[in-house]
Amino acid sequence: MKTVVLKFGGTSVGSLERIKKVAKIIATYKKMRFNVIVVSSAMSGVTNDLITKSKKLSNSFDSAEYDALLASGEQIACALIAGRLKHLNYKARSWMSWQIPIITDGPYSAARINKIHKKNIIKFINSGGIPIVTGFQGINLNNRITTLGRGGTDASAIMLAKFFKAEQCIIYTDVDGVYTTDPRNHKKAKKINKISYDEMLEMASLGAKVMQPTSVQDAKLNNINFTVKSSFIKKNGTLITSSKKAFSNQIITGITSTKNDSKVTIIGVKDRPGVAASIFKPLSLNNINVDMVVQNMSLNGKETDLTFTIKSEDLKKTEKLIKKNKKILYRKLSYDNNVSKVSIIGVGMITTPGITYRMFQALADKKINIMVISTSEIKISVLISNKLLKKAIAVLHKEFKLD
Numbered sequence: 001m002k003t004v005v006l007k008f009g010g011t012s013v014g015s016l017e018r019i020k021k022v023a024k025i026i027a028t029y030k031k032m033r034f035n036v037i038v039v040s041s042a043m044s045g046v047t048n049d050l051i052t053k054s055k056k057l058s059n060s061f062d063s064a065e066y067d068a069l070l071a072s073g074e075q076i077a078c079a080l081i082a083g084r085l086k087h088l089n090y091k092a093r094s095w096m097s098w099q100i101p102i103i104t105d106g107p108y109s110a111a112r113i114n115k116i117h118k119k120n121i122i123k124f125i126n127s128g129g130i131p132i133v134t135g136f137q138g139i140n141l142n143n144r145i146t147t148l149g150r151g152g153t154d155a156s157a158i159m160l161a162k163f164f165k166a167e168q169c170i171i172y173t174d175v176d177g178v179y180t181t182d183p184r185n186h187k188k189a190k191k192i193n194k195i196s197y198d199e200m201l202e203m204a205s206l207g208a209k210v211m212q213p214t215s216v217q218d219a220k221l222n223n224i225n226f227t228v229k230s231s232f233i234k235k236n237g238t239l240i241t242s243s244k245k246a247f248s249n250q251i252i253t254g255i256t257s258t259k260n261d262s263k264v265t266i267i268g269v270k271d272r273p274g275v276a277a278s279i280f281k282p283l284s285l286n287n288i289n290v291d292m293v294v295q296n297m298s299l300n301g302k303e304t305d306l307t308f309t310i311k312s313e314d315l316k317k318t319e320k321l322i323k324k325n326k327k328i329l330y331r332k333l334s335y336d337n338n339v340s341k342v343s344i345i346g347v348g349m350i351t352t353p354g355i356t357y358r359m360f361q362a363l364a365d366k367k368i369n370i371m372v373i374s375t376s377e378i379k380i381s382v383l384i385s386n387k388l389l390k391k392a393i394a395v396l397h398k399e400f401k402l403d
Contacts, residue, residue: 002167003035003125007135007157011174012231013077014044022231023084025172026130030090034168035125037160039135040081041153042073063108067137067147071097074134074153082132092130095121097138097145102156104138104146111146112214113138113155116163133160151212158215162222169219169226170237171211176230177238178203178210180402181255186393188403192253193236196243199253199345202379206343207258216240243347251348251355252400255393258341259386261291262315263371265307266322268331271297278327279306286321288314292341292374292383303331307372309383312337339371340386344396345379356380362399368392 006026013019029036050069054061061069078094085092100120104111121131135153140146148155154171161169176191178200183189195203197220204213210228219226219240229237269275280290292309310318315335322333349355359380363370368391372383384392397403 001033001035003037003164004029004168004170005037005039005157005161005164005166007039007153007169007171008041008081008231009153009171009173010041010044010047012172013040013042013081016080018231019077019080019084022081022172023088025231026081026085027088027090030130036130037121037125037133037164037166038078038081038130039133039153039157039160040074040077041135043077046073046076047150064144067108068145070147071134071137071145074136078132078134082130085130085132090130091128092132093124094132094134095124096134098143100133102133102138102159104140104148106146108144109147110149111138111140112148113159113218116159118163121164149212149214151215154212154215155218158218158222158224158226161224161226162218166224169224171226171228172231173210173228174230174232175210175228176233176235177228178208178240178254180253181393181397182208182257185257185390186255186397188394188397190402192238194239194241195253196347197240198243198378199347200240202343202345202376203254203256206341206345206379206381207256208254211240249348250346250401251352252344252346252396252402253348254345255396255400255402256343256345257389257393259389260312261309261339261341261383262312263307263309263336263339263383264315264318264322265305265334265336266328266330266332267305267334268303269306270329271302271304275304275328276306278325279322280308282321282325283310283318286317288318288321292372292381294372309339309341309372338386339383340389341381341383342389342392342396343379343381344400346400347378349380350377358399359396362395363392366391366395368395 082092082094103115135156179189181189201216204211225241227237296305370382374381
């Protein structure tokens with residue numbers, strides 16, 4: 001029998017009525033004579049509630065206990081799904097990560113799955129059972145529960161598909177696939193039928209919230225095709241696969257945006273070898289991710305202005321680190337919270353000249369000023385005023401014939 005891995009997100013199991021619907025979906029695949037492995041997130045809102053409780057108890061909650069706390073939400077959801085399936089006369093049971101076990105390495109709250117022991121699950125499946133596995137978590141070599149980061153149930157599903165050699169891996173969520181842009185920002189957004197791993201990875205990293213970036217990376221590394229679709233409506237979803245299988249004539253596949261960026265500019269930095277490293281090292285040591293970077297030399301060649309972007313929540317910490325950094329000399333520090341990043345993504349730009357010009361000209365025609373630019377082989381990102389975000393998305397969506 002073929003194996004299918006079904007992942008259900010927090011909104012899909014967000015209420016008892018939705019769990020009943022999830023059980024029906026699972027039963028459908030069982031009736032189609034699949035070996036079914038289910039992996040579930042916590043019910044929507046549960047994880048956030050647990051985070052709030054931990055903060056009320058301590059500003060420095062122990063990292064191991066924090067992961068143990070957050071992992072409890074998935075246990076509840078899995079038990080409820082299993083209970084409903086048993087009510088429908090299916091053999092089912094919930095499996096916590098340590099019962100399988102799912103082995104992880106890496107730090108608490110950002111662990112990665114490196115091995116899944118299959119013996120217990122295979123034995124249960126061969127007896128006709130449907131295992132309901134807690135997503136988002138595993139155990140480390142010290143037998144402590146570790147979590148995979150927010151959205152980590154996607155990673156659990158991908159790795160279960162890898163180790164159990166699943167024919168299909170389906171990510172059920174509250175949207176019916178991956179769209180050319182966020183429909184909330186542009187009403188003409190369209191669903192994408194197929195998208196490559198690289199395009200999906202860029203979109204996930206640049207603001208699309210459909211998938212966790214590390215999950216897409218795991219899928220690419222292990223050549224796991226997976227589908228994103230809705231648990232609420234019966235519609236075909238989006239297949240994420242290799243570039244060859246996802247090939248289309250569309251140059252640009254999608255447009256993403258972020259709203260939680262801040263632009264930091266250090267003006268009049270005394271230019272010398274290693275000055276940029278001196279600025280960014282303390283940020284790296286404090287887990288502050290620097291995204292876009294641009295450097296401008298002064299006419300006298302002795303000073304430089306360095307501009308970079310970070311997440312808005314890291315702004316105060318960044319400001320403190322720069323001000324107490326004795327290794328750099330500068331005249332002024334400024335920052336801007338009212339910025340957003342817009343990115344166009346598509347493997348088609350590798351072989352198509354003029355994409356940069358078209359993007360910049362389309363924005364210029366609508367008087368949208370570009371503050372910072374960054375590029376890769378299949379994406380171009382620009383920083384703009386956040387009040388012009390929706391306008392920019394509409395302009396680019398039309399320019400690259402995504403409407």
